[in-house]
Amino acid sequence: MEKVKTVKDIFTAYMQEKGLRKTSERYAILEEIYIHPGHFNVESLFEAMLRKNYRVSLATVYNTLQLLLDCNLIVKHRFENNMSLFEPTYDITPHEHLVCLHCGKVEELTDIHIDEAIESVKDKCGFSVHHHLLYIYGLCKECQKSH
DSSP states (O other): HHHHHHHHHHHHHHHHHOOOOOOOOHHHHHHHHHHSSOOOOOOHHHHHHHHHHOOOOOOHHHHHHHHHHHHHEEEEEEEOOOOOOEOOOTTTTOEEEEEEEETTOOEEEEOOOHHHHHHHHHHHHHOEEEEEEEEEEEEEEHHHOOO
């Protein structure tokens, strides 16, 4: 729960800086995202909020996600199927995404060699890397068997 407290503090500071209202709904959405890390879409987040009896509108979810994107607490992915998925970014292990072109399944891959390549960009180019995204498209094991 320490991570949830930290991201709430970051979000509070961001909203104060921008002069935005600090509502319980915004904090509840943030907490839901960080309690259940991983990929999610707007609809699944909205349904999770309703199941927990939060009285939030779909517009509130969309607006809060935009604020969380703006303060870098989540990232938005748009994979091959053009569906937007989000995931938390704070204190998350760097990883890449394997995207199946047939079924749309997304798997995460952590590879030390990719991390080393990113580090070499810093060293060779003097480039300060904030974050990176890598998508690898192909067929998952199950789809390879069926083709």
